[in-house]
Amino acid sequence: MNTYSAAIIGYGRMARGHLNGYKEAGIPVVAAADISEEALGRFRGDTGTEQTYTDYRGMLDEVRPDLISIVTHDRLHCTMVVDAAERGVSGIICEKPMAMNLEEADRMLDACRGCGAKLTVSHQRYYMPQYAQARELIAEGAIGKIRSAEAYLLPSCIHTDGTHTIHMLLSLLGNPRVSHLLAQVDAHSGHVYYDHRVEDAGVAFIAFDNQVYAQLSWGLASREPRTSLSPVQNFRYHRFVICGDTGRLELDGDAPVGETPILRIVRGAAIEAVALSPRKGAITLEIEDLVRSVETNVPHPLDGQNGRDVLEVIMAIYESARRRCVIQFPLAVKDNPFLAMCETGEFPP
Numbered sequence: 087m088n089t090y091s092a093a094i095i096g097y098g099r100m101a102r103g104h105l106n107g108y109k110e111a112g113i114p115v116v117a118a119a120d121i122s123e124e125a126l127g128r129f130r131g132d133t134g135t136e137q138t139y140t141d142y143r144g145m146l147d148e149v150r151p152d153l154i155s156i157v158t159h160d161r162l163h164c165t166m167v168v169d170a171a172e173r174g175v176s177g178i179i180c181e182k183p184m185a186m187n188l189e190e191a192d193r194m195l196d197a198c199r200g201c202g203a204k205l206t207v208s209h210q211r212y213y214m215p216q217y218a219q220a221r222e223l224i225a226e227g228a229i230g231k232i233r234s235a236e237a238y239l240l241p242s243c244i245h246t247d248g249t250h251t252i253h254m255l256l257s258l259l260g261n262p263r264v265s266h267l268l269a270q271v272d273a274h275s276g277h278v279y280y281d282h283r284v285e286d287a288g289v290a291f292i293a294f295d296n297q298v299y300a301q302l303s304w305g306l307a308s309r310e311p312r313t314s315l316s317p318v319q320n321f322r323y324h325r326f327v328i329c330g331d332t333g334r335l336e337l338d339g340d341a342p343v344g345e346t347p348i349l350r351i352v353r354g355a356a357i358e359a360v361a362l363s364p365r366k367g368a369i370t371l372e373i374e375d376l377v378r379s380v381e382t383n384v385p386h387p388l389d390g391q392n393g394r395d396v397l398e399v400i401m402a403i404y405e406s407a408r409r410r411c412v413i414q415f416p417l418a419v420k421d422n423p424f425l426a427m428c429e430t431g432e433f434p435p
């Protein structure tokens with residue numbers, strides 16, 4: 087894969103994961119753009135590459151990379167993806183969440199389709215062994231026909247962290263079409279994360295066209311003492327229980343540091359632990375699929391449309407909270423109902 091060159095926009099906390107992914111995929115990262123000189127110094131130190139820019143558009147025009155990773159805060163994703171597509175980048179990895187609302191997501195999809203750029207949204211957990219093996223087991227019939235699912239997210243925002251939860255839930259269930267959902271959120275603490283307001287907690291009931299349903303909860307049941315809105319307290323990030331007619335799959339997807347994730351199949355009283363097989367890095371596999379998609383036009387499993395499907399569920403959860411009613415799919419509104427509620431003062435500043 088050394089006929090390609092890559093560049094990174096935003097060299098903060100998450101960018102090293104992208105740098106390592108390109109390294110493992112054998113693709114040179116030839117430049118980076120960041121408004122912070124300190125971040126650019128870190129990039130030069132990490133790579134020995136001197137091509138650094140404070141203006142990402144200038145970098146795209148001069149360097150003309152084949153691939154780009156956009157690793158900036160959530161509000162910047164839309165403009166940067168559109169700019170990269172319009173400047174001829176062939177493959178774009180955009181960090182999650184894809185966008186702030188569906189209007190932005192549609193602009194990103196239109197620009198990429200119009201310019202022939204392949205867009206992926208970095209729900210990279212898809213490639214981690216625990217999630218990949220869980221999908222394979224379910225697809226092979228290890229729990230029979232899927233009936234229902236539970237999903238828990240420890241952190242407090244379905245848009246930023248929970249985008250992974252929704253993505254994994256949909257992919258574990260085989261990406262069924264959502265029929266309708268009912269949800270509520272609590273956002274009374276004024277919590278700001280990645281430069282935008284987020285909620286403290288929420289619950290959702292999601293029904294799918296294939297008669298499967300899922301229940302989801304995230305965040306804090308109470309702020310003082312801080313209590314998770316989950317019956318299970320000893321997980322770090324995501325937890326899933328997928329119930330089939332012959333058994334259930336339990337997945338503690340993100341184990342505490344130093345521990346391995348738990349994947350097991352439960353049939354009656356019998357518990358079968360599943361050994362996890364090591365794989366390449368998740369972002370490496372995401373990049374390799376992006377190159378394949380650029381070369382052969384096969385859809386990327388994390389493509390822009392997949393990212394939009396996830397964002398639609400998130401925005402529908404917020405719309406259900408705004409209208410206090412069941413939301414039918416496809417979602418009709420294109421704004422961000424949660425941020426709109428913050429602006430109108432429904433949640434205190």
Ligand SMILES: NC(=O)c1ccc[n+]([C@@H]2O[C@H](COP(=O)([O-])OP(=O)(O)OC[C@H]3O[C@@H](n4cnc5c(N)ncnc54)[C@H](O)[C@@H]3O)[C@@H](O)[C@H]2O)c1
Nearest residue numbers: 096097098099100119120121122125157158159160181182
């Ligand atoms: N996929 C995951 O598992 C995962 C994990 C963490 C974060 N993220 C996402 O990655 C994104 C970045 O998160 P982070 O934790 O690395 O943030 P960060 O704050 O550590 O880094 C962001 C970088 O972007 C730079 N930046 C800001 N404005 C810019 C501009 N106009 N042009 C170029 N650079 C600019 C900042 O100076 C900073 O260095 C966020 O959208 C976040 O939600 C994803």
